[in-house]
Amino acid sequence: MGLRDPMLRNRTIEVTAGGSQSDYPGFTSMAIQLAVDKVTSCGGGIVRLDQGVYDVSGPIRLTDRVTLAGAGPETILRKTDGFKSPFVVDADYGELRVEVADASGFRAGMGLQIFDDSQKWGWDESTAIITAVDGNVLRFDRHLERDYHSDDGGMATNACSIIEAVDVEQVRVRDLAIDGNKVANEPIGGCRAGGIYLKKARDCMIERVVVRDFNGDGISWQITEHISVLHCDVRGCTGSGLHPGAGSHSSRVKDNTCIDNGTAGLFICWRVQFGEFERNVLENNAVSGISIGHKDCDNRFADNIIRGNGNGGVYFRPENASNGANRNHWLRNVIEDNDGFGFLVNAGSIDNELKDNLIRDTGTGRQAGDFWLADGAERFLAYRE
Template sequence: MTSMMRCTLRGLAALSLLAGALVTVPAHAGCDARPRPGDDLQQALDALPADGAAKTVCLAAGEYRLHGLVAIRRDGVTLRGAGPRTVLRMQDGVAQPLLVVGEPAEEVPSRAIRDVTIEQMRLIGAPAPQEFMPEHPYLSNSGVVVRRGERVTLRRLELDACRSACILTERDTRDVTIEDSRVIGAVWDGVSFNRTAGVKMIGNEVRGNVAAGITAEHLEDSEIRDNTIAANGSHGIYLSDSLRNRFEGNRFERNRHAGVFLTCAVRFRDPGPVLCWDNSMSQANVFEDNRFERNQYGYDVGADRAANCALPQWQPNLWRGNRSDAPNRDPQPAQLGRCTRAA
């Protein structure tokens, strides 16, 4: 074989690998259950054997009408659609989330649910007067709720019209991957991380949500990279009491207020002014090579005497290589410190 032929074959192999990374996995590949539109999805999940082995539930193209939440309570489950032609739609007026990873009937989950993947489908919420489920008022009516999950992957999803957030992680969830998904039209935040660590959120579009594109209340050691966060009603990212996260290569565009809002964990909101929990200001985060266009501010800061950037042991957020057509705002630096440092 000539050297030119070897180079050609290597090039074709590389192209094949690249193309393979973008191709939707067929819904019938390695399926252990194949519920059809009209079937009971909860029944299909609950029928999986409790033997600890990984199982895949494949959904055909078509619309699955949900009359209540569907819970994944078992480790090692993949729920796979056939792409955006697989639609999970909540019945109008039902005040419940669509999918819950974890136990919805426990306010504090008694165990972690591990190694779950939800991929290749569209999820559509329903108008409802309540943000929280009346039967379980600790459970928000989001699109996907991950409750004390570990090693959870959300991939190639389209989420729309969520009554609360479209994706919510909570209750000490760890090691979540969110990739190649589109989150639009949430009545609250697009994506919400609450007491979560080890997120990898890569290559997503988060657009047109009523509040923030992404909100984080105690997010640690995570990577938010190469996402488009645009046209959200408050901030691109609302970052509260969050530590050691990296934000790189993202595009923040036309968010109503700041691209990034750095703040504390709120102790009291009403009545009177917002007050922070002690020492809860977001710190030690890195913002690098992001692009900010047509936001009111590149970054903005909300601090007070209890939680600010002048306290002993506080670690600055690093701001480097970012491009912005709007000013940054770090109010009262003499009293509250500067919350970012150029590096």
């Protein structure tokens, strides 16, 4: 462990994790977290990961001004096999404990997901890290977000994000791969988790990262400002490939590939505004290439390839007239061979500008037409060339 440029006023500490000669040896999420905690105590710095496969049982939590840097795609963070148990006593809002039927597969340091059948998706799940296991009682570090009922399918699982950054600024993640091990883990929603998950974050960058086979969204960022996702490859996730949402402002999403994901390649969630989405490849995603809707306004989509997706290349979700995806700019995109239509537009979105896009079927017979406009979508186009 050493300080780079020790004579400089603004010094950057660098530590290593992974191999036997590193500062924090061990191919585990615990070793990585110890390294992160060290640079956090110094006000930020760089954690460099050796090549190898790291077993991740709980989310690696990043803090302000921390960079997590792998050695390329051979640095793999792999989610360990999942475990779940119903809970036997209601888990109430604000609690830091839950009593489960079987705690044998849970350990301190694991990620934790709590839900019931009525409160399972969106913001209704709760996530935390287990701090102790006392008999069949799990104790954890974040207050529950809802009242969960044991007689309504109440469940505790160790599904979690692989990398998580909440209430942070100037976080960087680069040059590594994430293996979500989806066949051995429970699904988890993209509002609370992802292969990489940011919430209430600003001025952060994710670059040259591979996310594959996560049982949820590949990369999700919620309630953020100035997030950059660059040169990433997201494929085989059961949710969306990329998921900006909940008022995320001024995102830069460029030169990424999203292939074979279970919902949208790029899911533009509520109130995503003034973003730049350029030169991305969105291909063979099950639901749509791009899904956009509630107050998702003033974004720029340029030079993307949107090919072979289900339910339309670009899908505008239905909204009322005051909450549409308005004033977005669509420039020089290739939108081809998607199921149904190139643009499938429900009512509510207005004043979108389209210029120099190539919208076509190349002979597959999948894309029946350029546009489908629902009743009430007459004001969708402000300009088309």
